[in-house]
Amino acid sequence: MAIQIRLDNFSGPLDLLLHLIKSHEMDIYDIRIVEITEQYLSVIEQMQHLDLDIAGEFLLMAATLIHIKSRMLLPVSDEISEEDEDPRAELVKRLLEYQRYKEAAEVFQNMPQLERDVFTAQFQFSDFMTDDGEDSEVPVGLYQLADAMYQLLKEKPPEVFHEVIRETLSVAEYIDNITDKLLERKRLGFREIFSNNYSRSELVVTFIATLELVKMHVINIEQMGDFSEIWLVLAVSPDQLSKLSPHRSLFEYG
Amino acid sequence: MDNLHQLVEAYVFASDSPLSLDRLSVLTEQPKTVLRPIVEELQQQFSSSAHGFYLAEVAGGYQFRTVVELAPWLKKLNKERATRFSKAALETLAIIAYRQPATRAEIEYLRGVDSGGVMKTLLDKNLLRILGKKDVPGRPLMYGTSRQFLELFGLRDLNDLPTLKEFSALAPELTEADPLNPELAE
């Protein structure tokens, strides 16, 4: 059966999945996973023109379906089958939960809405004027407060904040950090040289440190293909490396 | 005061948002025990089908609103101020309304899609508010619905939300769906 489905009619992968389950008259508690995966993938294949962000979310669900399918095909060993959860359980739970809110959204849509179905008085004061100056006032909440700050920062160039983001980060220190890690591992993924919650300045300094190490022929940079992981590989012996340390002051960047 | 009934009616009519008994009490300088029967009287008075509007109880207060049945006619006033909500916006609103406080990660786990943009729109329309931070690692923001949300749908309070069970055809043992693990969403 050829399905003509426009993905933008669906608010997300769960919405699409629910639609497929219903249109194939499946029981949500007993999804025929092979069939539904096939159907789902065929819909995804049609979406050549979809923007990448959305596609990613739909593809994630495709991966989930394929994963469940593969787990269903695995032979079930007798000993643990009692405790083994149905591979579909998590998905079913999510679908049911999503379905409730999807239905709630439809109920909301049909409820009488102010200014659409129901109106309040368009009141006019008699014979005295109100202070119109107050009209621009907004109700106050945390969102409004944070938004006010956010809008201000967006308009102002960040140079105002250099005094607060200036941290005592030296390139030499970061060169040491990277070489220390390389002494342990010989080979490091580019992403691994950053701490978990790096700040912008930390990122810059780390990057400069990396370039510096390449320039000094201490490390080599390798990449297998476009957009794949970038690897930092130690190009000198550990002994040579330790000799570098005394000169670290040369790399101080003020 | 001689004509408190008249004054209460005028206040409710003139206020741009629903007036609570507390507020009315401050405005009229009368105790709530005196005001309550007056409000009830007004409700009764405008409940007759002869009237085009009635005294609704919304968001913890009272407000005159047009009768729902006249909606198709009143559309002709062409006020078009109403927001048309997208499916994504209504889903997000529903999740937050029923699960509040809810974090962005929880919402996105449930919907399966990035919801930041939709949430921002709802926040800008004052339908959501930030309730604080959740006491879990990373301290994500928690969101809930606002007073304007109640006003939009003419709800007295959150207990007034349609019960999910009423329109959900779930197997009975599952109607009390477990709260999902927010951690899973991350």
Place this chain on the structure above:
Amino acid sequence: MDNLHQLVEAYVFASDSPLSLDRLSVLTEQPKTVLRPIVEELQQQFSSSAHGFYLAEVAGGYQFRTVVELAPWLKKLNKERATRFSKAALETLAIIAYRQPATRAEIEYLRGVDSGGVMKTLLDKNLLRILGKKDVPGRPLMYGTSRQFLELFGLRDLNDLPTLKEFSALAPELTEADPLNPELAE
């Protein structure tokens, strides 16, 4: 139509501006000869002193208005509104909340306008407090937020302020703007 009276009442009630008989005629799809007696009936009905508003004839149309005699009372509605802030006040408060201790010069640099008046209002409302003098030439005053500020926004402490980083993540198209580090706000 069965209940034209009800519909006319609702139209006049919900309309942004006074409704003329001509307009009412188009809206209700009824001739003016039918509508005129209905409008007169409505005028009569709301003319009693029991009502807080009446059907006024203004600018060639009809509109519900509050009774003139109640004006002194109704003025109080303006004064006793729930907490609202002007954009200027909110901006100033936000800058001080996130960047305290902050001097007036810093605030004015960010806002680009004189902020003395707004700051005075906020100080009068006890939302700000003076933290001391900054050790720079001229020794300007440093400002921070008060306990009342925390109460107003339902915050336990300043760490409860939404981090601008998470906040900006709501709107992907804006993430290029430099998000502030929450830690720096203290």
